[in-house]
Amino acid sequence: MLKKSKLHGEFFMQGDIACAEGAIAAGCRFFGGYPITPASEIAERMSYRLPMLDGVFVQFEDEIASITSILGASWAGMKSMTATSGPGWSLMNENIGLGMMMETPCVLINVQRGSPSTGLPTSWGQSDMMQAKWGSHGDYGSISLCPKSPQEFFDLTIVAFNYSEKYRLPVFILTDAIVGHMTEKVIIPPVDELEIIERKYTTKKPGEYLPYKVEKDMVPDFAKAGDGYRYHTTGLTHDERGYPVMTEECQWKCVPRLVEKITKNADNIILLEERDVEDADVVVVAYGITARTVVPAIEAAKKKGIKVGLLRLITVWPFPEKRIKELAQKVKGFVVPELNLGQIVLEVERCSAKYVTTKSITHPGGGIHKIENIVKAIEKVAYE
Amino acid sequence: MKNIPQKVIHQYLRHQKKFPHVWCAGCGNGIILGDLLRAIYNLGIKKDNIAMVSGIGCSSRMPVYVDFNTLHTTHGRAIAFATGLKFAKPEMHVIVITGDGDAAAIGGNHLIHAARRNIDLTIIIINNSIYGMTGGQYSPTTPTGKKATTAPYGSIEPTFDLCELSRCAGASFVARSTAYHTIETRKIFEKAILKKGCSVIEVISQCPVVYGRLNNITSPVKMLEWQRDNTIPVSAISKLPAEKIKGKIVRGIIHDVDKPEFTEEYDKLVKQFEKQSDNYKNNTKNNS
Numbered sequence: 001m002l003k004k005s006k007l008h009g010e011f012f013m014q015g016d017i018a019c020a021e022g023a024i025a026a027g028c029r030f031f032g033g034y035p036i037t038p039a040s041e042i043a044e045r046m047s048y049r050l051p052m053l054d055g056v057f058v059q060f061e062d063e064i065a066s067i068t069s070i071l072g073a074s075w076a077g078m079k080s081m082t083a084t085s086g087p088g089w090s091l092m093n094e095n096i097g098l099g100m101m102m103e104t105p106c107v108l109i110n111v112q113r114g115s116p117s118t119g120l121p122t123s124w125g126q127s128d129m130m131q132a133k134w135g136s137h138g139d140y141g142s143i144s145l146c147p148k149s150p151q152e153f154f155d156l157t158i159v160a161f162n163y164s165e166k167y168r169l170p171v172f173i174l175t176d177a178i179v180g181h182m183t184e185k186v187i188i189p190p191v192d193e194l195e196i197i198e199r200k201y202t203t204k205k206p207g208e209y210l211p212y213k214v215e216k217d218m219v220p221d222f223a224k225a226g227d228g229y230r231y232h233t234t235g236l237t238h239d240e241r242g243y244p245v246m247t248e249e250c251q252w253k254c255v256p257r258l259v260e261k262i263t264k265n266a267d268n269i270i271l272l273e274e275r276d277v278e279d280a281d282v283v284v285v286a287y288g289i290t291a292r293t294v295v296p297a298i299e300a301a302k303k304k305g306i307k308v309g310l311l312r313l314i315t316v317w318p319f320p321e322k323r324i325k326e327l328a329q330k331v332k333g334f335v336v337p338e339l340n341l342g343q344i345v346l347e348v349e350r351c352s353a354k355y356v357t358t359k360s361i362t363h364p365g366g367g368i369h370k371i372e373n374i375v376k377a378i379e380k381v382a383y384e
Numbered sequence: 385m386k387n388i389p390q391k392v393i394h395q396y397l398r399h400q401k402k403f404p405h406v407w408c409a410g411c412g413n414g415i416i417l418g419d420l421l422r423a424i425y426n427l428g429i430k431k432d433n434i435a436m437v438s439g440i441g442c443s444s445r446m447p448v449y450v451d452f453n454t455l456h457t458t459h460g461r462a463i464a465f466a467t468g469l470k471f472a473k474p475e476m477h478v479i480v481i482t483g484d485g486d487a488a489a490i491g492g493n494h495l496i497h498a499a500r501r502n503i504d505l506t507i508i509i510i511n512n513s514i515y516g517m518t519g520g521q522y523s524p525t526t527p528t529g530k531k532a533t534t535a536p537y538g539s540i541e542p543t544f545d546l547c548e549l550s551r552c553a554g555a556s557f558v559a560r561s562t563a564y565h566t567i568e569t570r571k572i573f574e575k576a577i578l579k580k581g582c583s584v585i586e587v588i589s590q591c592p593v594v595y596g597r598l599n600n601i602t603s604p605v606k607m608l609e610w611q612r613d614n615t616i617p618v619s620a621i622s623k624l625p626a627e628k629i630k631g632k633i634v635r636g637i638i639h640d641v642d643k644p645e646f647t648e649e650y651d652k653l654v655k656q657f658e659k660q661s662d663n664y665k666n667n668t669k670n671n672s
Contacts, residue, residue, distance in 0.1 A: 030468060030471060030472060032467075032468060051650075051653050051654050051656075051657055052654075052657040052660075054654055054657075054658075056471045056472075056650065058467065058471070060464065060467075060497070061493050061494065061497040062493060064460075064461060064464065064494075065461070065463075065464035065467070065493070065494055065497070066464075068457065068458070068461040068464035068465045068468070069464050069465065069467050069468035070468055071457075071465055071468065072437070072455070072464070072465035072466060072467060072468025072469035072470075072472070073468035073469065073471060073472040074468070074472075075455060075468075075469060075472075076468075076469050076472030076473040076476075077472060077473075078468075078471075078472040080468065094458055095457075095458055095461060098457060098458050098461075224473075225435055225453040225455065225469060225473065225476075226432060226433070226435065226453055226473045226475075226476045227432075228432050229453075230431060230432060230451055230452055230453055230454075231453070231454075232398075232447065232448050232454045232455075232456065233454070233455050233456065234448070234455075234456035235456065235457060235458055236456065241400070243448060244448065244456075
């Protein structure tokens with residue numbers, strides 16, 4: 001039995017469990033979930049931990065209820081989270097849109113597996129990278145983070161909560177079954193050393209408060225349901241009061257801001273790790289577990305005398321297009337290995353096509369890229 | 385029992401919201417909303433302590449007009465949303481407004497599981513036997529043989545008995561009323577809101593514009609009279625001969641039992657840990 005309600009110290013910890021602990025450290029006190037491999041350990045850990053922290057764990061009847069319940073908890077001021085994998089994510093998409101439209105802070109974890117459909121439940125993939133951006137109908141800004149290790153799964157879960165509170169939207173972590181199920185050293189700092197951001201609660205009085213009025217930062221102030229404000233919120237196109245208005249004009253006011261509050265803050269959201277990128281001829285763009293499995297290939301290419309660097313996307317959405325465009329003007333080309341049949345490579349191409357070629361190295365999941373394939377691709381880009 | 389002033393509902397409406405409302409002339413939604421507001425007035429519950437959560441459909445447009453904490457969610461998902469909200473603010477009265485399509489078709493899974501958990505929600509299902517907002521498609525409660533835009537030859541599907549469904553699934557309070565029986569409806573709402581546990585109230589309503597027109601009953605008055613003539617109070621069942629009961633819909637409080645409520649049971653679990661950590665603290669104090 002854990003005596004301490006909040007952990008700190010050094011642990012040999014599974015990725016999924018590190019994620020749960022990260023959520024707890026960030027202040028998450030409501031978890032709604034549904035069993036699915038390879039994400040169930042997150043729910044299991046939360047079911048064990050939350051009752052001792054005066055938090056709430058509910059296993060729901062499906063993923064649709066899970067996502068919708070965390071929106072409800074968030075509207076009453078509780079930091080909330082759910083975790084799933086591809087099939088569950090597909091079910092959540094509609095209410096991800098509700099969360100985006102209502103501007104509800106919460107965190108969704110996707111421990112990706114081989115897809116489509118039931119695919120490879122016990123094996124890994126990076127199959128939902130585009131679904132995270134475009135899965136729900138319509139336009140909305142999206143923030144997605146990709147950890148490469150249990151330690152980073154812990155750290156980024158806190159970052160995800162901070163972003164969700166700051167920008168008021170559901171924030172996604174897109175990891176995979178390897179990171180979720182791998183056990184490594186995880187250092188959990190004392191809670192008071194962590195940077196924890198809370199949503200901006202209104203200082204206005206009831207009667208003066210408008211739930212969707214925004215200032216320069218484009219993020220509306222929050223008021224908890226039940227705190228005397230008695231506002232309305234809806235998934236319908238709405239005005240500053242939250243009331244539905246079915247006009248073209250209101251649609252213009254309501255929707256583009258959902259995108260712009262993210263794109264205009266992209267520099268503050270995008271996290272990248274760069275290794276030997278500055279003087280590189282070839283840049284490998286990778287994220288999540290792939291950014292680890294390609295390292296031997298990069299080393300092998302270097303031994304052959306190729307100047308090759310690694311750009312690791314910790315933030316995948318919003319896509320770091322500024323950095324890719326900068327690099328595109330300096331390098332010979334990009335190599336993009338992914339555990340899908342080419343998703344994020346489309347973004348790299350979009351940003352670099354004017355300048356250089358990009359090579360996609362695909363893999364349907366359930367294994368990792370062959371090192372020689374990546375080396376070959378690096379050589380091709382370097383010498384052709 | 386307080387004497388309810390005539391214009392009591394006005395103090396609960398959002399006057400800054402643009403009226404008229406979206407409902408058609410002759411619709412039962414306004415009548416039922418009036419019953420609900422009178423019930424809330426009678427119970428003396430503060431507006432701040434009421435959250436009204438709805439899904440999608442005609443009846444689900446109700447929250448926007450009333451001065452409570454109002455949350456209008458997605459089709460079928462109001463109960464799931466309300467579950468999260470209730471846990472975060474257990475002291476609030478959380479009322480779910482839903483329709484027959486919203487609650488019994490797309491949201492059926494959430495309805496039965498909320499009933500099974502016996503979570504303290506007041507779930508009001510306004511059953512007009514049709515998808516009104518989308519123009520008249522048949523729902524799980526469209527009577528067999530009746531027409532809808534997607535059942536042009538009459539529906540061949542059997543219907544759900546929403547009260548029986550909720551009772552069997554575990555709700556601690558189940559009742560049925562109609563738009564016609566306004567006083568009964570109000571009294572049921574009062575009991576349901578106070579009930580600690582999952583309350584499901586089916587209110588049979590009329591949709592003259594869509595259901596009525598498709599089935600050749602164009603007068604809302606005739607539809608209200610139908611509600612009067614085709615329902616019997618649950619208390620009358622034992623008194624009436626079998627032939628008078630046959631084919632009639634039972635109204636009133638059908639099921640009312642006390643059983644463990646979900647958020648309270650969860651609270652007990654949390655309290656165990658509080659005790660443990662108190663013991664732990666006390667032990668460490670004694671040792672030092």
